[in-house]
């Protein structure tokens with residue numbers, strides 16, 4: 188079996204302990220992956236510190252060219268990259284290809300944005316006493332970025348850290364999710380081939396808590412960029428002191444379907460939003476609120492769309508839904524489904540676990556405080572509940588600890604504007620599911636969904652400091 192080392196100072200680095208990584212679907216062993224020790228983490232941080240001058244010395248066009256080259260290299264190895272995602276994350280190949288294509292986009296946007304990082308002039312003479320001075324700001328890299336990523340988009344969410352951080356001239360220690368280290372190491376090698384200075388990217392695989400907490404605590408790490416669960420994000424915030432922290436966390440995203448919506452098209456789109464990659468998407472569609480007039484027709488169409496999804500091996504190009512990341516997670520989801528049914532919800536589809544795969548599940552009339560409604564399901568489960576009015580539907584959507592993205596389907600302009608104003612989320616989608624994302628848009632949440640924004644340009648803002656320069660001409 189292949190052995191996967193750490194990546195420190197621009198090359199593979201041995202460590203003492205290794206662990207077998209297995210595929211979520213079928214359980215086949217994939218690789219022996221390095222378990223970094225605290226001493227390894229120390230070396231990686233020291234390497235990132237040492238590489239700061241080399242990154243600072245690179246002009247914007249050179250940083251841009253490295254990222255552009257990375258995008259080309261990745262595109263050239265699209266099939267290998269998609270297969271790797273499918274294997275280690277259990278992501279159906281169709282979705283894995285889509286993730287590779289989005290990753291290429293994210294690096295291309297990063298290459299473009301590297302050339303557009305600038306400040307502004309400040310009219311100091313607007314204040315009495317400020318006359319005779321020229322003032323401007325410039326954006327400087329924060330320094331060393333600790334990037335901690337989840338399992339569900341192992342390539343593109345790594346790109347959302349590396350692309351902006353390197354575009355801005357930072358150095359990085361990346362700690363990928365323990366379930367999905369292979370894609371991160373694959374990209375590290377491509378970045379070296381693309382000409383990144385040694386030590387500007389270091390990858391630590393192994394125990395999430397040990398390594399994550401080391402990055403959070405170490406004073407040489409200037410900023411933390413985290414994507415993952417609310418539980419871990421909350422701990423990071425509490426332990427990070429005055430470090431800069433970006434947190435991209437979970438949600439139980441919802442959509443409202445108004446009485447005039449095109450039921451067939453909307454149901455089709457909702458099935459994609461709820462069941463893609465087994466619902467293990469931070470903006471997966473988890474709750475649908477429909478008006479009484481269209482409820483039955485909508486549920487029928489949603490069931491039809493769900494029944495057409497092919498269940499099976501992620502490496503089969505026809506597969507739509509495969510195993511969740513671990514048996515523990517699918518059993519947890521099943522437990523939440525059973526709780527809802529026990530409290531009066533109706534099971535309209537799914538609810539079965541076969542060969543480790545949880546079937547796409549549709550629940551009706553779920554109590555709003557059942558876990559499958561009010562917590563993040565992160566599973567192929569969606570609920571459809573009635574709302575008697577748009578106001579009630581908006582209140583239901585907002586009755587959540589989370590606020591990442593929310594959607595509404597309506598043909599009425601006043602209703603669309605009412606929802607855009609009243610829905611409490613980082614993004615509101617009119618006539619689309621909340622699961623829509625392209626990689627340059629500002630993206631992030633309010634409430635427990637996080638702090639700060641990603642989407643390349645916005646992530647660069649998070650990973651740079653504003654420096655003010657004043658020339659006194661008096």
Ligand code: NAD
Nearest residue numbers: 336337338363364395396399400415416419435436437469
């Ligand atoms: P997770 O929180 O379990 O793990 C995320 C990362 O944190 C992993 O790399 C893990 O090893 C690391 N980690 C674990 N303990 C740590 C600690 N004590 N200190 C520092 N780091 C630690 O999340 P997951 O199960 O991998 O991913 C699923 C979650 O991620 C979901 O909640 C999902 O909504 C969220 N997510 C959010 C977005 C977004 O952009 N908002 C995108 C994708 C996923």
